[in-house]
Amino acid sequence: MKTIKCDIVVVGAGPGGSMAAKFCAAGGLDTVLLEKKAEIGAPLRCAEGVSKKWLAEVGIEPDPVWIRGDMKGAIIKSPKGTAFQLDESKAGSEVGYVLERHLFDKALAKDAAEAGAKIMMRTSATGVIRGADGKIIGVKAKQMGEEIEILAKAVVAADGYESQVGRWAGIDTTLKLSDIDSCIQYRMCNLDVAPDFCEFVIGSVAPGGYVWIFPKGDGVANVGIGVMGSLCKKGADAKYYLDKFIAEDPRFAKAQCLEIMGGFVSTCPGLDCAVDDNIILVGDAARVIDPITGGGICHACRTGMYAGKVLVECAKKNDFSKEALMPYEKMWRDRMEDKLFRNWMAKERLATLDDDVIDDLIGMISGSDIKEVNVYNILKVVKEKYPQVVEGFEDLI
Amino acid sequence: MKVDENKCLHCGGCVGSCPKNAIFLNDFVLEFNDDCIRCGICARLCPVDALSME
Numbered sequence: 544m545k546t547i548k549c550d551i552v553v554v555g556a557g558p559g560g561s562m563a564a565k566f567c568a569a570g571g572l573d574t575v576l577l578e579k580k581a582e583i584g585a586p587l588r589c590a591e592g593v594s595k596k597w598l599a600e601v602g603i604e605p606d607p608v609w610i611r612g613d614m615k616g617a618i619i620k621s622p623k624g625t626a627f628q629l630d631e632s633k634a635g636s637e638v639g640y641v642l643e644r645h646l647f648d649k650a651l652a653k654d655a656a657e658a659g660a661k662i663m664m665r666t667s668a669t670g671v672i673r674g675a676d677g678k679i680i681g682v683k684a685k686q687m688g689e690e691i692e693i694l695a696k697a698v699v700a701a702d703g704y705e706s707q708v709g710r711w712a713g714i715d716t717t718l719k720l721s722d723i724d725s726c727i728q729y730r731m732c733n734l735d736v737a738p739d740f741c742e743f744v745i746g747s748v749a750p751g752g753y754v755w756i757f758p759k760g761d762g763v764a765n766v767g768i769g770v771m772g773s774l775c776k777k778g779a780d781a782k783y784y785l786d787k788f789i790a791e792d793p794r795f796a797k798a799q800c801l802e803i804m805g806g807f808v809s810t811c812p813g814l815d816c817a818v819d820d821n822i823i824l825v826g827d828a829a830r831v832i833d834p835i836t837g838g839g840i841c842h843a844c845r846t847g848m849y850a851g852k853v854l855v856e857c858a859k860k861n862d863f864s865k866e867a868l869m870p871y872e873k874m875w876r877d878r879m880e881d882k883l884f885r886n887w888m889a890k891e892r893l894a895t896l897d898d899d900v901i902d903d904l905i906g907m908i909s910g911s912d913i914k915e916v917n918v919y920n921i922l923k924v925v926k927e928k929y930p931q932v933v934e935g936f937e938d939l940i
Numbered sequence: 941m942k943v944d945e946n947k948c949l950h951c952g953g954c955v956g957s958c959p960k961n962a963i964f965l966n967d968f969v970l971e972f973n974d975d976c977i978r979c980g981i982c983a984r985l986c987p988v989d990a991l992s993m994e
Contacts, residue, residue, distance in 0.1 A: 588951060667966070704956040705965070717959050720981065725953060727987040772957070772985050781987035805951030805987045 545691040549573045551854055552682055552695040553660075554668045554708050556583045559826025559843030560701030561651035562601065566851020567699075568659035572858055575693055576652070576660045577684060579667030584648030588703075588806030589840075590728060590765050592741050592757045595639035597841040601848050609647035610640050611759050615739040617916050621902040622746040627909040629916045641741070641757050641765075642840075651844075666691075671698065671711045671822075679712055679821040697863040698822045699850055701843070704807050706828040714819055716830065720772035721891070722811035724752045724837060727781040728767030730802035735794040736764055746901040748788050750774035751894040752837075763801070769808065769837055771894055781805075810834035810890055812883040817875070818868040823850045831875060834887040835918050842879060849874040885939035886918055892932045904929065941982060943970045947990035954982035954991060 553564045556578035564576040580586075591611070598605055616629035656662055666686040672694065674680040681694035700708035706716040734756075736742065742756040751771020758764045768785040775781070789795045809830040817829040825831075826843030833842065853871040857863050896904070904925060911924045922940045926933045933940055948970060955963045955970075962975035963982060983991040 586950075703952070705952045706956050707961060707964075710961045716956075718957065720985075723957055723985060725985045725987045727949075770987075772981075775984050777984065777989070780985075780989050782989070803949065805949035805953055807951070807953035807956055807985070809956075 545686075545689065547575060547691065547693045549575045549661075549693065549695050550858060551575070551697050551699060552577065552693045553699040553701055554682060555579075555701035555703055555828070556652050556655075556662060557648060557701060557703055557826065557843060558651055558840050559828070559847040560699065561648070561655045562844050562847025563699045563701060563823075563825055563850040563854075564655035564660040565651070565658045566848055567854050568655060570851065570855030570858070572855060574655075574660040575695070576655055576662045577666045577668060577682075577693070578652075578662065578664050581665055582645070583652045583664075584645035587644055587802070587804050589644050590755050590757050590767050590837075591642045591644050591759075592755070593640050593642060593838065593840050597845065601841075601844040603651070603844065605640070606650060609643050609650055611643050612641040612739060614639055614641060614741050618737070618740050618742040619905055619908070619916075620742065620744045621905045622744065622748045622898050623902045625902045625905045625909070627905050628740070629913075641759060668702065668708055671708065679819075682708070696821065696861070697854055697857070697868075699847075699854070700822060700824045700828045701826055701847065703827045704809065706824070706830070709814075709822070709824045709828055712819060712822045714814065714816070714822070714824065716814060716824070716828070718772075718809050718811060718830070721751070721894075722809055722834075723772035724769035724808045724810050725772055725775055725781045726752075726767060726769040726806050726808060726837070727785055728765055728804050728806070729785070729789075729800045730759070730763065730804075731766050731795070731798045731800055732761075732763045733797040733799055734762045734764050734766075736762075744788070745893070746898045749784055751890075754785070754788050766795075771810070774894070808832050808837040808839065810837065810887065812887040813875070813880065816872060817846075818865055818872050820865045821863045823854070823868055823871055825850050829875075831879065831883065833918075834883065834890040835893075836886075845878060846875050881939055882919075885922070885936055888936040888939075889918065889922055889933070896932070900929070941972050941976060941978070942992050942994045944990045944992070947988045949988055949990075951987070954986060957981055957985050
């Protein structure tokens with residue numbers, strides 16, 4: 544069997560994996576980045592909307608190559624049609640760019656490669672390898688069908704929502720049904736939608752989730768839906784709700800579908816612990832996703848960067864034990880835990896509200912003086928009139 | 941579990957949602973191993989209703 548030896552093996556060349564690989568390689572570690580698919584960044588499993596602020600934080604320079612659209616703001620709608628539109632002056636931190644993920648992901652993988660990481664395409668991890676003492680010493684994989692072994696001092700699990708590597712390593716990444724959103728998205732054309740506003744529709748159109756319309760220019764948009772797993776029913780799946788929404792909205796009268804894609808997101812506040820001896824989980828694999836927006840790209844990039852930095856430090860002492868990796872745990876928690884927890888609580892509550900209350904809430908937000916659209920500012924307004932919605936986590940608002 | 945290949949989008953959602961880690965997405969083929977306890981969670985969550993109990 545072919546055996547490859549390296550310092551760090553990263554499973555998955557999405558944003559989290561590529562960032563981890565980049566920082567490991569830049570720190571002088573012999574890094575191997577595995578991607579099971581034939582193309583990095585495709586097929587798409589994402590709505591492609593991101594905010595702008597975090598890019599500088601993780602050292603990514605905005606590049607027109609992967610920016611499809613620069614949004615002026617956002618529209619939040621209730622099923623009854625009450626809308627809250629944020630103009631340019633109030634353009635928020637939750638939405639900024641609509642990306643071309645297939646180009647964005649390749650750009651990050653290219654950065655990793657330029658830093659010295661070796662990318663292995665069509666290579667899917669099939670298990671972890673343990674040494675005589677039970678510690679993880681690498682991963683088993685299939686490269687173009689051939690079984691290989693990649694031996695490493697530490698494994699970075701960046702295998703996305705599937706999060707199998709962590710489970711092979713003994714970390715429980717299982718989710719509750721209420722912490723899963725089942726999603727489907729159409730790339731549609733012939734649409735009559737605002738070209739530079741991201742639209743969100745909440746309420747009974749998408750139980751426990753929302754419908755999104757993210758414009759891609761020229762009457763094309765990503766139109767998708769997430770439905771809370773505990774509210775999914777046989778015969779009323781995500782596709783059922785999305786098709787219903789599209790059929791009832793006149794702006795879609797002439798719309799045609801160019802692409803159809805599925806994809807799930809976790810909506811929990813992250814794993815209890817995303818490290819163990821010789822393994823770190825990043826991004827979606829660590830369940831570090833905003834539970835309200837389902838946004839995971841910035842979280843993946845941050846956790847990937849933190850993982851890379853910590854692994855470089857660990858290498859100096861040649862200690863990749865759980866204890867040595869704990870600074871990673873502290874870094875992502877310090878940066879994101881409060882917000883993840885707050886938005887998880889908010890998600891749980893919002894899922895219980897009926898359309899009348901949602902309609903009232905959106906009307907209220909519309910009439911308020913929100914300077915910038917983000918979950919925090921919206922919850923602040925909600926707290927004033929519907930304190931019961933934020934009961935139990937009001938100290939985080 | 942039975943997969944309707946005419947519907948499956950190969951999104952991997954069922955893989956990450958399986959409480960027993962019993963589902964594998966190998967290229968464009970979904971496979972279930974013997975750990976499957978037929979809980980039906982994958983079928984319930986599938987966005988396109990591609991999974992059902994045999």
